[in-house]
Amino acid sequence: MARKKIALVGAGQIGGTMALVLAQKNLGDVVLIDIPMTQGMPKGKALDIMEGRSVINSSVDLQGSTDYSAIKGADVVIVTAGFPRMPGMSRDDLLDKNCGVIKTVAEAIKENAPDAFVIVITNPLDAMVYNMQKQSGLPANKVIGMAGVLDSARLACFVADELGVSVEDVKALVMGGHGDTMVSIMECVSVGGIPVSQLMSKEKFAELAKRTAGAGGEIVNLLGRGSAFYSPATSAIHMAEAYLLDKKSVFSCAAKLNGEYGVNGLYCGVPVVVGANGVEKILEVKMSAEEKAAFDKSVEACKKNAEWVDAHT
Numbered sequence: 001m002a003r004k005k006i007a008l009v010g011a012g013q014i015g016g017t018m019a020l021v022l023a024q025k026n027l028g029d030v031v032l033i034d035i036p037m038t039q040g041m042p043k044g045k046a047l048d049i050m051e052g053r054s055v056i057n058s059s060v061d062l063q064g065s066t067d068y069s070a071i072k073g074a075d076v077v078i079v080t081a082g083f084p085r086m087p088g089m090s091r092d093d094l095l096d097k098n099c100g101v102i103k104t105v106a107e108a109i110k111e112n113a114p115d116a117f118v119i120v121i122t123n124p125l126d127a128m129v130y131n132m133q134k135q136s137g138l139p140a141n142k143v144i145g146m147a148g149v150l151d152s153a154r155l156a157c158f159v160a161d162e163l164g165v166s167v168e169d170v171k172a173l174v175m176g177g178h179g180d181t182m183v184s185i186m187e188c189v190s191v192g193g194i195p196v197s198q199l200m201s202k203e204k205f206a207e208l209a210k211r212t213a214g215a216g217g218e219i220v221n222l223l224g225r226g227s228a229f230y231s232p233a234t235s236a237i238h239m240a241e242a243y244l245l246d247k248k249s250v251f252s253c254a255a256k257l258n259g260e261y262g263v264n265g266l267y268c269g270v271p272v273v274v275g276a277n278g279v280e281k282i283l284e285v286k287m288s289a290e291e292k293a294a295f296d297k298s299v300e301a302c303k304k305n306a307e308w309v310d311a312h313t
């Protein structure tokens with residue numbers, strides 16, 4: 001059986017990190033793509049990882065290219081093409097710049113890898129994944145956005161820190177748009193199976209939820225240049241693995257809603273089941289009245305950006 005092929009469109013900070021993680025996991029052959037202006041950069045990153053494979057017990061093949069045709073026949077395409085945030089910028093500030101980039105990439109996917117499972121990371125996430133599905137015409141179950149896995153992981157990290165427990169034992173769920181309006185669902189956070197509500201006050205949880213919503217910005221300010229890349233990379237690979245290994249994994253991601261949560265035709269962060277058929281199910285969770293109101297507000301923010309995309313494409 002031929003090895004799986006994973007195309008990474010955008011070979012920058014997140015793209016390069018994903019290539020390394022994919023090689024470490026032996027998940028499949030990797031092709032790194034970037035724009036011609038970057039010259040040998042994608043090839044250089046691929047070769048750098050190739051040369052270190054014997055010490056990470058990896059035998060996958062890695063290639064770099066500035067030609068989209070190199071993604072031909074990819075099983076999974078992960079898109080980070082575009083511009084990251086700088087200090088003082090919100091994710092929405094990238095809307096105009098990244099919309100055109102996604103259109104170009106969507107057309108290349110449609111032409112070269114129409115059967116691929118596509119994971120979009122480019123921000124503003126919910127609008128860019130909406131744009132990707134619209135422009136590529138791929139089925140909605142095969143196009144998702146990476147945000148909820150990362151936001152939930154960030155919340156899990158803060159909960160574990162606060163309680164002084166292993167982060168491996170914390171399960172968390174963050175829903176809604178990948179921006180200031182995201183919603184941490186307290187009832188869906190557990191620590192070794194114990195509901196977090198039995199271990200901390202609602203006020204303390206709200207504090208951690210607030211830090212989660214601003215966690216990307218916290219990193220942007222610390223880095224001074226660019227945005228988070230290690231945790232976005234590992235989060236996206238977690239999602240690709242669910243598809244490639246038909247794991248039926250449950251996680252939050254930007255998925256196209258078709259009546260779920262009373263929303264139609266919009267991408268927003270919700271828990272899904274992902275296996276060999278892409279998004280196999282969207283799960284509807286019970287929220288408190290307060291959480292539902294916050295989720296509805298977050299949906300409104302996604303809607304506003306999707307309308308912007310519609311008006312400009």
Ligand code: APR
Binds near residue numbers: 010015035085121
């Ligand atoms: N096709 C392919 N690659 C492109 C294109 C394009 N049309 N346009 C830009 N790129 C490349 C850039 O040349 C750059 O190498 O995308 C890469 C993006 O990498 P970085 O600038 O290092 O950004 P990164 O930190 O990886 O984040 C990428 O993900 O989390 C989001 O907000 C973040 O939108 C940003 C994206």
